[in-house]
Amino acid sequence: MKKDVKNVSMAVIRRLPKYHRRLKELMDKDVTRISSKELSAMIGFTASQIRQDLNCFGGFGQQGYGYDVAELYGEISRILGLTGEYNTIIIGAGNLGQAIANYSNFEKKGFHMLALFEKNPRLIGLQIRDVPVLDIDELESFCADKKIDIGVICTNKESAQDVADTLIKLPVKAIWNFAPADIQVPESITLENVHLSDSLYIISYLLKMNEME
Amino acid sequence: MKKDVKNVSMAVIRRLPKYHRRLKELMDKDVTRISSKELSAMIGFTASQIRQDLNCFGGFGQQGYGYDVAELYGEISRILGLTGEYNTIIIGAGNLGQAIANYSNFEKKGFHMLALFEKNPRLIGLQIRDVPVLDIDELESFCADKKIDIGVICTNKESAQDVADTLIKLPVKAIWNFAPADIQVPESITLENVHLSDSLYIISYLLKMNEME
Incomplete structure (x- = not known):
């Protein structure tokens, strides 16, 4: 997490559980990386919306590689406080x-x-x-x-x-x-x-x- | 309903059930009219947001009088399709x-x-x-x-x-x-x-x- 999460709008935060759920499904299917375009087709947000959302947290994607599914899942879990008890x-x-x-x-x-x-x-x-x-x-x-x-x-x-x-x-x-x-x-x-x-x-x-x- | 409801954004529509619930509470307390300011204190949206939201449907309020609670409740019920089966x-x-x-x-x-x-x-x-x-x-x-x-x-x-x-x-x-x-x-x-x-x-x-x- 490279940016201050506190400045991220609740509208973005409220979309994170959906990313979290879809990334888990990908992991269950052994998908290890995904482009914002593929994620867009899956999740129903535009690719540009997805890039914008995830950039709020410092950006996890790599040009020409896409997102590392497990890493992104882990980061979103952490942002959502799902590493707590x-x-x-x-x-x-x-x-x-x-x-x-x-x-x-x-x-x-x-x-x-x-x-x-x-x-x-x-x-x-x-x-x-x-x-x-x-x-x-x-x-x-x-x-x-x-x-x-x-x-x-x-x-x-x-x-x-x-x-x-x-x-x-x-x-x-x-x-x-x-x-x-x-x-x-x-x-x-x-x-x-x-x-x-x-x-x-x-x-x-x-x-x-x-x-x- | 004086305006075309179809052009109203889903963000506004998604707030209507909350108005609907609070107006019902007012009716249960025999409150017959309410200003956007009072409604704002009750509901947590700003008075200007409330006026804007309700104006999407043609505006029910009257300057200096406020909203007729039962009328507004009825209109919102109708907009939400709650008069159907x-x-x-x-x-x-x-x-x-x-x-x-x-x-x-x-x-x-x-x-x-x-x-x-x-x-x-x-x-x-x-x-x-x-x-x-x-x-x-x-x-x-x-x-x-x-x-x-x-x-x-x-x-x-x-x-x-x-x-x-x-x-x-x-x-x-x-x-x-x-x-x-x-x-x-x-x-x-x-x-x-x-x-x-x-x-x-x-x-x-x-x-x-x-x-x-």
Whole structure:
């Protein structure tokens, strides 16, 4: 990383996971190098966009050679912080919370799922993969001697802000919110929302547009 | 809608679901009108951004009055196609598929979840809310006499492209993909991806950046 990553716009950063995913696919197929043109055909960004994006980090490509797939993958992993370890807890052990606890790939990338917390007694005591579902009342004592990096909110809309406030007090450094609510957090807390309906409503918009054509 | 919505950039369109959600919250609190300044404080976009966004659709605000909350909500619903009805099927009845079938709010917005399809015999026969889990082998016969608008892919990465190909042949008009894979679809198919890891990797990026400060 030859340039200061801090000056890179979030628009570029938000494209990096896509590069990361496609490069992994190439590595799985034993592809060792790729041109920005080939990467462009694969990923759907223009070759010039790709060169511009990757130049933000000092430029990995070599004229006439292209990109070294493994090196680029490694660099992007490092830029994205995927070489770190993150203690993660999930609040809400319904289907969505269980789905997230089940992603073994997150574990492999350093996101350690320590526990799910739940108030529904029918779910408390379950194990999702090897992640226990604990009583929400145990949240503070469980976290007392641990540094928690990420709290995932998988509750309903109504509980989301209360859960966020509890997580902030623990404290957590980041909140990954799946509840269909716009929660408020202090500036010091990293907040990332996954609003499923936002994505679904884009589909209905595009379907309507197509019908009008 | 006084202007041609087709010329509006997707960046603006992708902000509309957020307006939609916040306006609903205002309506629930019996707020009938709001200025772009107040909306800005609530939503986190600048007042000038909000005026610009909403002007793309002909402008709903009135100088000195602000926006009529219910009118603006209705217009945005219409623009997003939320006044339509969409037959929806889900492939994969694991935790994530079940979570999506469980969102009664999608049903209320016109996304009718007709069935989940699954190959795991332990899941076939279940009912999620009132949505049946059917054998994946029944997919074509089930859909033969129905117009399916949206197919949701909730399978693993390995099956995602095969499932997409099957959905395209049914045909469906749109695919909502939750599998951590970049699937290929013809241009005529609307594709919207929810790559959960993309969002998680932005968290690790931001956590790493904060640590470097």
